[in-house]
Amino acid sequence: MIVLEKRPQASQLWSLATPVVAVLATMVFGGLLFALLGTQPVEAIRTIFWDPLFGEFAFYYRPQLLVKGAPLVLIAIGLSLGFKAGIWNIGAEGQYIIGALTGAGVGLAFYPLEAWYIFPLMVIAGALGGWAWAMIPGVLKVRFGTNEILVSLMLVYVAEQLLASMSLGLLKNPQGFGFPGSRNLNEYESANSWINQNAGLHWGVVAATIAVIFAYVLLNRHMLGFHIRLTGDAPRAARFAGVSPGRLVLFCLGTSGMLAGLAGLFEVAGPAGQVSIDFNTGYGFTAIIVAFLGRLHPIGILLAGLLMALTYIGGEIAQSQMGLPAAAIQVFQGMLLFFLLALDLLTNYRIRLKSREVA
Amino acid sequence: MDLSQINPILLVASLMVAATPILLAAIGELVVERAGVLNLGVEGMMITGAICGFAVAVETGSPWLGFLAAAIGGAALSFLFVILTQFALANQVASGLALTLFGLGLSSLLGQSYVGIKPPPTPDLHIPLLSDIPILGPVVFSHDLILYLGIAIVAGVWALLKFTRAGLIMRAVGENHDAAHALGYKVVRIRVMAILFGGACAGLGGAYISLVRVPQWTEGMTAGVGWIALALVVFASWKPWRVLLGAYLFGGITVLQLNLQAAGVAIPVEYLAMSPYVITIVVLVILSADKSRAPGSLGRIFHATS
Incomplete structure (x- = not known):
């Protein structure tokens, strides 16, 4: 037995x-x-995991790794803090949408003014938007004991409806011939998150790198990080040690929301380019897998994010070359x-x- | 805006139809949670049931075989949850999320060739006498069999929990699995059965959406109904009849906002469409003050040490 x-x-x-x-x-x-x-299994696995990195057109796909990996890592780092402490924010997709909306909204408000301060303001607005959206489940949990899993998830559907409403209404391109969707931010110099488009480098990649370092230092060298780990491993002991559960909930949810909001803003101002109805592509949910695959450890999440980005890119190649369904x-x-x-x-x-x- | 277009008789009749998927999924999850397990994969099991039921109904031409396949499909997916949480002792929250993500992917993979097809119709019952009562007849007594099955399951679960020894044992397992184990009850076996029952119910609920309520197949068509069902179990304080009440309340909201959309109310469509989710949050806030009724061992991992 x-x-x-x-x-x-x-x-x-x-x-x-x-x-x-x-x-x-x-x-x-x-x-x-x-x-x-009905596809060749070995061939498919090779197309997904090998071709984007070392295949014939790898020069094109390698930068994509950064583009797709950055939002995943950024969101997953935030989620991992909460997951470690047993605080389950599964609504990152919604915070990602709201961050994109508030950030792009600030940028579009300045159109067509060109100034150096526009992009930093957009970053702040995106971070605040995601933070505020995540604070709804946070405050409700602390104040009323409401389940943060359900509330954060419900807010994803609310955010999706808001996105539809915004891209059809308030943020719609006035010169877009009636098509839904906002102005293209890639054509607006001051509101652009690209650093080097050919290398796949945008400010989201920089932010993801900073977030990894920040999370590593926080968890290994800082009292707050110790409290997060303690709460996850032994909640009772944490309370005796004077950890305030409420503040921890607000910090974890707020930080993860802020990072998800940032990811949304960098995406809308770079790779996506515009606010549109189908702007969100599920990064907020895939980031949950990334966080677990990286064992909730910052370095692990970095590697896991890149691996998951690889499956996205490889999946697209397999889709177009071998007819593998998305x-x-x-x-x-x-x-x-x-x-x-x-x-x-x-x-x-x-x-x-x-x-x-x-x- | 023309509110007179909204027909109250049709409204109540379609409310019962709109409530049934939530009802089925929630009553299944209620049993799972009363046995002390938190399965967050309801959405995944529902959408899997929706496509299994749809595919089988289209291929065989029989909606009843479709519903059977949906129950089997939902239970099969929940068996993955059984392996993870009962045998591999994995975290229930994470496993439930995994189930939902996997179910959403699997369903859109299975459903590729079924987009835009009409399923065979599910016949409405005509009960002699009862269906002929004016007003009440068409509203309450002229639906399909599955709708009544949902209500029957609620009654069955209520009776099981209240009057039978099996229900008492299940509640004991949910309240304190260590004590139940010490008394010699098979904690894991009971929980496995509860999870499979929950999966089958969620599958049925999903198929009710794709075969009766909509009726067609689109990707991600459950659109959060599984999560609302989870919220409903909390709302109902883990009591069967309150699940029925809550499901009809949410069904009513859904139908009413659809009717308001059609009647052309001055509120934008998107804001009406988000109302069921917002109201779920509001209800959760109001009711989460009372946590005392949650099963004692809910969400905890059981590992027999001896």
């Missing part, structure tokens, strides 16, 4: 190995899925999270074979 024995301490080795094993397992089972869909990549990403959560067992438990004892 198989018996699970709790380890006195989480295994360091398995904690590092599970993401790798999970990725490998996902490749195997993903390959089976692709085979079922949804297959979504299934692939979901599968990854399953394997990760299941294999986590090995980190915290030892599996022993025992003969059944007679009671």
Whole structure:
């Protein structure tokens, strides 16, 4: 009979190995899925994981890695702080939309003025927008004890409706011939988040890098980071140590909302270019996978974000070259999270074979 | 604006139809939570049920086989949740999210070739006498079988929890799994059954959307109904009849805002469309003051040490 024995301490080795094993397992089972869909499995896996990096057109795809990875890392870093403390913000998608709306709104308000201060103001507005949207579940949780999971998620649907309303109304391009969507910010010099478009470099990449460093220092060198970890591991002990749960909730939700808002702003002012009805593409949800795949550790999240960006890009290539359906990549990403959560067992438990004892 | 266009009889009849998916998903989740498990994957199981039911109904031409397939599909997806949380002892919140993300992807993969097809109609019942009562007949007694099945499940769950030994054992497992284990009850086995039941109900609810309420298949068509169902369980303080009440309340809001959209009220469509979600939040705030009724072991991992 198989018996699970709790380890006195989480295994360091398995904690590092599970993401790798999970990725490998996902490749195997993903390959089976692709085979079922009638594509060559080995070919598909190679197209997804190898071609964007080392294939013939890698010079085009490599910059895309930064473009797609930056928002994922930025959002996931924020989410990981809360997840560590058992505070579940799963509405990052909504905060991402609101950040894009407020940031782009400020930028468009200045149109056609060209000035150096416009972009910094947009960044502040985007961060504040995401922060404020995340503070709704935060304040409700602290004040009324409302479940932050449900409230933050409900607000995603509200934000999506707001986005539709804004791109059809307030932020609509007055010279857009009646088409929905705002002015293109890429054609507006002062409100542009690109640094070097050919290298895939925009201010979101810079912000994501800073966020990784900031989170690393916070969690390893700062009292607040210690409190976050303590609350997640032993909530009762944390309360005896004088941690205020309410303030922690507000900090974690606020920070993750702010980072998600920033990600939205950098996206709308760069790769997306404009506010449109289908502006959001699910980064806020994929970032949840990124946060877990990176084991809620800043460096891990950086690597996981790049890997997930790779599956996005590779998925698009496989879609156009091999006719692999777009949804297959979504299934692939979901599968990854399953394997990760299941294999986590090995980190915290030892599996022993025992003969059944007679009671 | 012309509010006289809104027909109250049709409004109540369509309210019952709009409420049924939420009702089915919520009563399933209620059983799961009373057994002490928090499954946040309701949305994923619903959308999987929606496409399984739709595909089978289209292929076989029978809506009933479709509903059966939806229940099986929902339960099959929830079995992944069983493996993760009951055997691999994974965090229930994270596993539930994984289930939803996976379910959304899987459903759009399965549903590719079913976009724009009409499913076979689900026949409405005609109950002799009852259906012929003026006003009340067409409003309450002339729906399809699944709608009444939903109400029957609520009654069944209520009776199970209140009057039977099995219900008592399930509640014990949910309130304190360690004590229940010490008394010799099979905690994991009971929870597995509860989760599978919840999955089947969510699948049925999803299929009700794709086969009756809409009826067609579009990607992500459940649009947060699964999450509203989760909120509804909290709203109902984990009591079956209150789930019914809450589902009809939300069904009413949904139908009313659709009617207001059609009647051309001066409020923009987007703001009407966001109202069910905003009202869910408001209701959650009002009711979350009373947390005492939540099952004691809700969301905690059970690991038998001996």
